[in-house]
Amino acid sequence: MSIRQDLDKLNKKEAFSLHMPGHKGVRLKTDTTEISLTDNLLHPCGSIKELEKSIAHIYDVKKAYIGTNGSTGLLMSSLLYAGKGKKVLLPRSSHQSIYKGIIDQGQEPIYLRNKIDSLGIARPIPAKDYLEHMGKIDTAIFNNPTYEGYMEDYALLKPFLKDKLSILDGAHGSHLYYIHNQTNNWMSLQIHSFHKTLGAMNQGAVMLSNLEDDFREYANFYQTTSPSFPILLSIEDSIREMMTTKVDKRLSEIDHLKKEISKIRGFHVIDNDDPLKILLIIDKNISVKVVVEWLEEKRGVFFELSTDKYLLGILSFYDTQGNYDWFLKSLKMASRNFKMSNDFVCDKDAYAGVGVEEQYIPTMKLLPGEAFFGEKKAVSIRESKGFVSGVLYSHYPPGAPLLVPGEIIDDYVIENMLNWKGDYTGCDEIKDDIIFVIK
Ligand SMILES: Cc1ncc(COP(=O)(O)O)c(C=O)c1O
Structure with missing residues (x-):
């Protein structure tokens, strides 16, 4: 039985719902709960279990566990499994969900510094640095592919990690199997957001496990007790749809699109490793922000991310040729409108992606968990120099932290916080120039 068959049967049979959710199908027919005709994500034994088995088979791992709380919930559960107080090696640019896990488990982070290229993009940590x-x-944590679509093969570390826990934050890599790039699927635990690069709905994620242990208890730990059936169904549908997707054809269309974009005056596609990520730079004399606003306003084209130096777009197997034609036409119109020329960021490193800077890491005085749960007080950011941070401060997206709880606030941190006016995780008062520090 599949989840879709369960739901079809239920929708045909059910005359009166005396169970949750309270909207009784008015919002969405597939939004139901665990009853006799449906399986239970927390203890699956029917269609959900079947789906997990087929995912494990496709991705060639021992077991798969579905999550409806995004990669965030599953990454936190992988750190729960790693255990209290353990030493965890991780890229400094790791996603905030990993830091939340480290805080929760009182673990000791050991950082690997990312190289920041001349566009300001954090490059993957090379295997030799580990x-x-x-x-x-x-425990060692890896991120592949990165948000901006750079990849790394960590195979050489396999023998060194035999007796340790290796966790792959593959939130952006659920499609890797389909593009024949699965070099890191030997790791103990691999977490993929099926909603980012496959066709699942937001929050649909999967944990792939090569552990002998059963991971269910851990996967359930940060899981809602009312998992969303529309999300579960979308994971099942996305797997089925990939069976009939002509991936090689789609990849050559994407390759063609990127080449055509680079022919437009004032736009250039930067080389990366993930075909689904499109990184664009524009004529350096024109503000990225102005072009982005124009594309949104005049053409309804919205990017995943834009900085003052580049634009990041996410492509998918669900885009159509019509979408690509519209996109190309929109960029051509923008090029004409802004009278763009091929005058790009002068630093040629931007093209080659050479690391120009080592990532900055403030000094750690307390473990992140000690500081987060410590007694705090509010001080003005401008006057916070020398205090130990009680909070995580990150710029989102993609969410790499500037400051982790337990780190000493210094001039570099203050300057960046004031410049970013960004997302101060756990506190909205950044607008009021306030940061929580240890008393
Ligand atoms: C590298 C990375 N890891 C983890 C996550 C969390 O994924 P989710 O949104 O599925 O919780 C994100 C989200 O953007 C991410 O970029």
């Missing part, structure tokens, strides 16, 4: 820490850690 090697020197192998003797002193319990």
Whole structure:
């Protein structure tokens, strides 16, 4: 039985719903709950279990566990499994959900510094950088592919991680199997957001496990007890739809699109490793912000992210040729409208993606968990120099932290916080120039 068959049967049979959800199908027919005709995500034994088995088979791992709380919930559960107080090696640019797990488990982070290229993009940590820490850690965390679509093969670390826990934040990599790039699927736990690069609805994610242990208890830990059936169904549908997707044809269409964009005066596609991520730079004399606003307003084209240096778009197997034609026409119109020329960021490193800067990491005085749960007081950001942060401060997206709880606030941090006016996780008062520090 599939989830869709369960739901079809239920919709045909049910004359009166005396169970949750309270909208009784008025909002969405597939939004139901665990009853005799449907399976239970927290203890699956029917259609959900079947789906997990087929995902594990497709991705060639021992087991798969579905989550309806995004990669966020599953990454936190992987750190729960890693255990209290463990030493965790991770890229500094890791997503905030990983930091939340480390805080929750009182773990000790050991950071690997990302190289920041001349566009301000954090590049993946090379495998060799992990090697020197192998003797002193319990768990290693990897991020592949990165938000901006850069990839790394960590195969050489396999023998060194035999007796340790390896966790892959593959939130942006649910499609890798389909594009024949699964070099990291040997890791103990791999977390993928099926809603980011496959066709699942928001929050649909999967944990792939190569552990001997059953992970269910951990996967359930940060899981709602009312999992969304529309999300579960969308994961099942997305897997089925990929069976009939002509991936190679779609990839060559994407390749063609990127080449055509680079022919438009004033636009250039930067090389990366993930075909579904499109990184664009524009004529350096024109503000990215102004072009983005024009594309949104005049053409209804919305990007995933834009900075003062580049634009990031997410493509998917659900785009159509019509979408691509519209996009190309829109960029051509923008090029004419702004009288663009091929005068790009002068630094040629931007093209080659050479690391120009090591990521900055403030000094750690307390463990993130000690600081987060410590007694705090509010101080003005301008006067916070020398205090130990009680909060995580990150710029979202993509969410890499500037400041982690337990770190000493210094001039660099203050300057960036004031410049970003960004997302101060856990506190809205950034607009009032306030930060919570340890008393
Ligand atoms: C690298 C990375 N990891 C994890 C996540 C969390 O994924 P989700 O939104 O599915 O919770 C994100 C979200 O943007 C991310 O970029």
